[in-house]
Amino acid sequence: MSLRDLYPTETPPFHDVTSDVTSRFDWRFDDGRKSLLGLYEKGKDKQWNALERIDWTLELDPENPQELPEQLLPIIDAPCYKKLSRAKQIEVRRHHQAWTNSQFLHGEQGALLCAAKITMSVPDLDSKFYAATQVMDEARHVEVYKKLMEKFAIAYPMSPPLQTLLDQVLEDTRWDMTYLGMQVVIEGLALAAFAMVRDQAQNPLAQQVNAYVMEDEARHVAFGRLALRDYYPQLTMSERREREEFLIEACYLMRDRFESREVWETMELPVEECIQHLRESGTMQQFRSFLFSRIVPIVKDIGLWSERVQSAYRDMGVLGFASVDIDALQARDEEVAADLDARRAYVESTIRAAGE
Numbered sequence: 001m002s003l004r005d006l007y008p009t010e011t012p013p014f015h016d017v018t019s020d021v022t023s024r025f026d027w028r029f030d031d032g033r034k035s036l037l038g039l040y041e042k043g044k045d046k047q048w049n050a051l052e053r054i055d056w057t058l059e060l061d062p063e064n065p066q067e068l069p070e071q072l073l074p075i076i077d078a079p080c081y082k083k084l085s086r087a088k089q090i091e092v093r094r095h096h097q098a099w100t101n102s103q104f105l106h107g108e109q110g111a112l113l114c115a116a117k118i119t120m121s122v123p124d125l126d127s128k129f130y131a132a133t134q135v136m137d138e139a140r141h142v143e144v145y146k147k148l149m150e151k152f153a154i155a156y157p158m159s160p161p162l163q164t165l166l167d168q169v170l171e172d173t174r175w176d177m178t179y180l181g182m183q184v185v186i187e188g189l190a191l192a193a194f195a196m197v198r199d200q201a202q203n204p205l206a207q208q209v210n211a212y213v214m215e216d217e218a219r220h221v222a223f224g225r226l227a228l229r230d231y232y233p234q235l236t237m238s239e240r241r242e243r244e245e246f247l248i249e250a251c252y253l254m255r256d257r258f259e260s261r262e263v264w265e266t267m268e269l270p271v272e273e274c275i276q277h278l279r280e281s282g283t284m285q286q287f288r289s290f291l292f293s294r295i296v297p298i299v300k301d302i303g304l305w306s307e308r309v310q311s312a313y314r315d316m317g318v319l320g321f322a323s324v325d326i327d328a329l330q331a332r333d334e335e336v337a338a339d340l341d342a343r344r345a346y347v348e349s350t351i352r353a354a355g356e
């Protein structure tokens with residue numbers, strides 16, 4: 001199935017980003033850093049086949065596809081939503097979930113391209129090794145979310161703010177900017193959003209997809225962290241300032257402009273009223289700050305922690321996340337995926353035993 005048939009608006013088949021990226025050979029063949037090689041080994045060991053590990057016979061719910069709590073629809077209390085018929089409300093909810101998952105899908109394709117770009121341009125071979133495993137991971141994530149969109153039977157094109165950030169990240173010729181934009185900001189946001197679905201969705205297919213993708217993503221974020229933690233102390237003050245400016249701008253862009261405008265337009269709802277409501281709604285404010293729970297501790301860890309960055313996070317009300325234990329979160333992401341595997345194995349063995 002082609003997703004082009006599912007988009008509500010005419011969408012071009014391709015989007016090109018051109019850049020003067022340097023592809024670099026590393027002739028040193030050094031032994032490499034233990035931390036990065038350890039992650040590379042883990043990347044190899046933890047490969048999985050999306051067709052086998054996920055139970056694709058499971059279906060989404062026709063009225064609430066991922067079976068999410070009602071409050072996660074950001075316009076739930078908006079007068080323009082309340083006066084809709086029940087059938088129309090269901091349609092809005094389906095579209096909003098489809099929009100969110102479409103952004104996951106497009107973000108995954110962006111990650112695929114970024115991981116390939118990192119493999120080409122990063123100077124050290126140990127990083128190239130690891131990045132190569134991430135290329136495979138991201139291809140699998142694109143595969144998984146594409147299949148999920150088929151189940152939704154609704155899909156949206158990439159939202160303009162996400163496209164802006166991805167274009168910027170892909171155009172930049174400095175290898176570390178790809179890490180910063182992709183591995184820290186976009187993957188950090190995605191991890192928090194996936195966690196929200198994994199932990200709140202009652203739908204088993206939605207749980208599986210997000211838990212298994214998260215298990216991989218936690219490694220990707222760790223990769224960005226390890227590579228940048230080594231690199232950023234070597235930069236001059238002005239080089240570091242440039243990174244900080246980019247980071248602050250990217251965070252505001254993701255927080256303020258990611259407002260699912262396309263859904264309200266397609267549903268023929270009063271767009272500005274919906275967006276105004278979304279900005280002011282308490283649940284949404286909580287959700288938007290939660291999205292930064294994985295980014296802030298990493299930014300601190302990689303040393304981009306000037307007063308300017310801290311004051312931007314203070315302004316966004318997310319500075320408190322600086323103390324989040326990111327290693328503990330990563331360990332939990334792996335546990336949740338293992339639990340789901342165990343649950344499925346148990347169910348299957350019970351069914352087999354009953355049939356014997």
Ligand SMILES: [Fe+2]
Pocket residue numbers: 108111137138141213217
């Ligand atoms: Fe991914």
Ligand SMILES: [Fe+2]
Pocket residue numbers: 111138187216217220
């Ligand atoms: Fe990733």
